[in-house]
Amino acid sequence: MAKYLLLKHYRGGPVQHPNAVAPMDDWTPEEISEHIAFMGAVADELRERGEFVDAQALAFEGEFVRYGGEGAAPVTDGPFAETKDVIAGWMIIDVDSKERAHEAAARLSSAPGKDGRPLHEWIEVRPFLSHAPVVE
């Protein structure tokens, strides 16, 4: 088994499929509800398969923060205008293979969007660093 982080982005990543271009505030409230219900259903499928680890959604805006030096306040930057990549949330799964991780990501990406059509949005798939193998 290996853990994978499935990252959903608000912005960033490769060029989007036409179905994923319209921003969410152009959808109808029902379309938004259906999209969220689909995400919940996919999480339930993963729970039922014994593959679910965690899922969290993030606020759209946040700031960058760094150490400002001895005795100084933390330095902040942002929030940023349209150019930066923004992570919307993540799901962590524990699956038997990379192929299975890709299958789960593709399932998430098929969530309905505007006009109920599958979004085809990009999901970033990142393997966790795990443990070193036993046999040298």
Added chain:
Amino acid sequence: MFDDHLLRDLTPQVLGVLVRRGADFAAAEHPVQDALVEAVRRWDGDAPDDPKGWLVTVAWRRFLDARRSASARALREVAVRRERSPGPAGQADDTLLLLSRCCHPSLTPASAVALTLRAVGGLTTAQIARAFLVPESTMAQRISRAKRTLAGERFERPGDVRAVLRVLYLMFDQGFAGERRPGDADLAAEAIRLGRQLVASVPGDPEAAGLLALMLLHHARREARTDAAGELVPLALQDRSRWDTAMIAEGVAVLQGALVRDRLGEYQIQAAIAALHDDAACAAETDWPQILEWYDELAAISPDHPVVALNRAVAVGHVDGPLAGLRLVEALDPTLPRRDAVAAYLHERAGNTAEAARRYTAASKTAASAAELRHLLRQAARLNRAR
């Protein structure tokens, strides 16, 4: 006075008897748990003369009671069908029966490991979930799916020992290398415990003994494998005084018992290689020519296994010189994990410091573990400073 090891060792055997008598796997688990609870209460510190027989009797009675009331509820009008006559208790191969059921090839490896830990190892779902760093509900679901996959299949004869070996090996790997927090179950020790039980029930199988030897010979080095800061220490730099010599001696004895049967297999060969490393008082005394001979055997039985070819290249590098090893490495698939790390190691031995540093950096990009990543970056940094 009895300890909980006795109950833990007897649990799979009792479960095995019920399964052999025809109980459904999932349905047998509760009566066995009931019998254990009853034992803790009734034995009052003193086990009966035949604790296993006692547990089997109680568990079987509970199983029949449960089945009768379930069938009475569902099919009141149908006559209770005749009970199967109970088979004798006390056969060693019940452990194998149960293990091979939990390691059935229809299960994914991860499900088989989880089910084995639950049903044979007697660990709780919460303990197993912690060991795999997943929520308890996820692990509960994984185990119950595995049971559903097996439901309805009858296993009166043990299945494939090979499948059991593979699952125990994966369990050991997870427990040995994974990070363990205080209070966590020790999956490596559990795999060794189950390995001993398996060897006892199939004493004539040299690969079962080979796997047990392999696990012991690696487990013996466990303390030396990480430093005080928790960082990975490569074999060549380990403090060999921290190796467990008693465990090495046991592993070697088990391996010798297997090798005399003259039916070689991959676990025996890997154990032989581990034994040769364990036998060297320092890294410089490692008997590389003999290790290379074992790798040749391994390559002969797994000719298309790229990891075997990569590890063999390290041995060739020590026996015939780093350039000979490098020629083999460069012929392997460039996407093979650890290929750059092995190339870097051999380049450094050949004196190509700059190329070694470059390859260590490249290897760090595809490292599979955090400890390995840090180790490779440190190697690259060390060589970059030396230039």
